[in-house]
Amino acid sequence: MTGPTPLDTEIRRQIARTGPxxxxxxxxxxxxxxxxxxxxxxxxxxxAGDFTTAPEISQMFGELIGLWAVSVWQQMGSxxxxxxVELGPGRGTLMADAMRAAKVVPAFREAVTVHLVEISEVLxxxxxxxxxxxxxxVLWHERLQDVPxxxxxxxxxxxxxxxxxxxxxxQDDGWHERMVEIGGDNKLVFGVGREVxxxxxxxxxxxxxxxxxxxxxxxxxxTAVLEVGRRVAxxxxxxxxxxxxxxxxxxxxxxxxxxxxxxxxxxxxxxxDITAHVDFQALATTAESIGAKALGPIEQAEFLRRIGIEHxxxxxxxxxxxxxxxxxxxxxxxxxxxxxxxxxxLFKALTLAHPALxxxxxxxx
Ligand code: SAH
Numbered sequence: 001m002t003g004p005t006p007l008d009t010e011i012r013r014q015i016a017r018t019g020p021x022x023x024x025x026x027x028x029x030x031x032x033x034x035x036x037x038x039x040x041x042x043x044x045x046x047x048a049g050d051f052t053t054a055p056e057i058s059q060m061f062g063e064l065i066g067l068w069a070v071s072v073w074q075q076m077g078s079x080x081x082x083x084x085v086e087l088g089p090g091r092g093t094l095m096a097d098a099m100r101a102a103k104v105v106p107a108f109r110e111a112v113t114v115h116l117v118e119i120s121e122v123l124x125x126x127x128x129x130x131x132x133x134x135x136x137x138v139l140w141h142e143r144l145q146d147v148p149x150x151x152x153x154x155x156x157x158x159x160x161x162x163x164x165x166x167x168x169x170x171q172d173d174g175w176h177e178r179m180v181e182i183g184g185d186n187k188l189v190f191g192v193g194r195e196v197x198x199x200x201x202x203x204x205x206x207x208x209x210x211x212x213x214x215x216x217x218x219x220x221x222x223t224a225v226l227e228v229g230r231r232v233a234x235x236x237x238x239x240x241x242x243x244x245x246x247x248x249x250x251x252x253x254x255x256x257x258x259x260x261x262x263x264x265x266x267x268x269x270x271x272x273d274i275t276a277h278v279d280f281q282a283l284a285t286t287a288e289s290i291g292a293k294a295l296g297p298i299e300q301a302e303f304l305r306r307i308g309i310e311h312x313x314x315x316x317x318x319x320x321x322x323x324x325x326x327x328x329x330x331x332x333x334x335x336x337x338x339x340x341x342x343x344x345x346l347f348k349a350l351t352l353a354h355p356a357l358x359x360x361x362x363x364x365x
Contacts, residue, residue, distance in 0.1 A: 007036040007270035012182060020179035020191055023254060024164040027274050031162060032119060036270045039120040039162070045090055050273050051257050053158050054241070054343060055094035058331035060316070062097025064307045065239065069098060069153050070108045071361050072237050078107065079151040085115045087144065087224075088159035090123060092116070092130030098155075099134055114138040115147045144227045152236035154228055160283070161242050163220050165276040167254060168197060170215040175200045178216065180266065188266040205248040205281065215250040218276055222286050229287030229352055237353035237360060243346045244278030246297055253277035280350050287352040295351040295363035301336040301344030306362045309336065
């Protein structure tokens with residue numbers, strides 16, 4: 001039996017001092033605490049880590065998205081000074097694959113500066129190692145707000161699921177915020193805020209308002225998607241890929257993953273990845289409210305098929321040994337299969353774009 005994690009002690013101290021904390025505050029400490037946060041202290045990706053992501057599964061993912069970005073840039077009129085931004089770039093794998101694929105259009109590489117938005121010092125180091133031989137400028141930022149304005153293409157794979165989520169619980173007298181508190185047995189437990197959240201009902205999408213007692217509704221602060229919307233409404237497009245639901249709905253998706261298995265999110269804070277599903281309707285509605293156009297969301301399988309994964313897999317296999325070809329098949333399957341094993345249906349792709357851009361690759365109706 002190991003003792004409490006340093007963050008466990010810190011969270012208890014905060015609760016003892018100021019009372020129960022929101023689920024969002026808890027999640028934000030678990031992931032981003034400057035000393036003990038999950039992302040601040042480690043590289044969580046890959047087989048030896050806690051989870052894996054599409055770009056880590058296959059080079060095809062980043063390559064196809066790189067070609068997507070090239071063709072969006074061309075639709076924008078091939079502007080100079082393009083900011084190619086990635087939010088939460090992990091190990092830098094997607095960007096490395098994207099820029100390699102983009103070599104087919106040298107003018108794109110001449111026009112582009114890469115901007116990486118990353119909070120983790122450990123992962124910034126990884127990204128530097130992965131991208132140090134790129135022959136285009138690469139800059140790092142704490143926040144999207146710090147990226148210089150101009151023509152912009154933004155990529156975000158598994159970024160929004162890592163942003164803190166609030167939960168509200170429906171009770172007979174209205175919605176209350178779900179909290180983390182210290183239970184009778186001295187364990188961290190979920191609780192419910194005493195007061196009703198004022199005027200909350202009016203902010204809810206129609207289908208959620210009639211939820212029965214006990215239902216849980218999740219929402220995120222708008223800051224990140226508002227900034228994405230603002231940037232693209234000025235000139236550009238964003239591609240958001242993540243797991244989540246097409247329509248806002250009730251349900252508790254707050255989850256922890258450790259060593260590729262689900263774990264209790266209230267045990268060992270700071271040692272497990274904590275996420276919640278992305279509400280794509282909320283992202284689209286918020287971005288549209290400030291003048292961006294939303295395309296999708298569509299399932300990841302459909303998006304990858306439309307931007308050419310079958311062709312790319314065939315090309316890779318034609319140059320591969322039998323073993324390597326089997327790996328291409330396995331990766332293709334994992335990225336596009338439905339059901340709980342595959343990422344094809346659970347993951348969705350959404351584009352937010354300048355309204356004048358028209359339809360974009362992968363989102364043709
Ligand atoms: N996109 C990568 C990594 C996904 S993991 C991939 O697909 O492999 C989530 C990434 O978001 C990590 O790089 C993490 O450090 C970063 N991240 C999490 N919260 C962040 C925040 N608030 N601001 C910037 N980056 C953040």
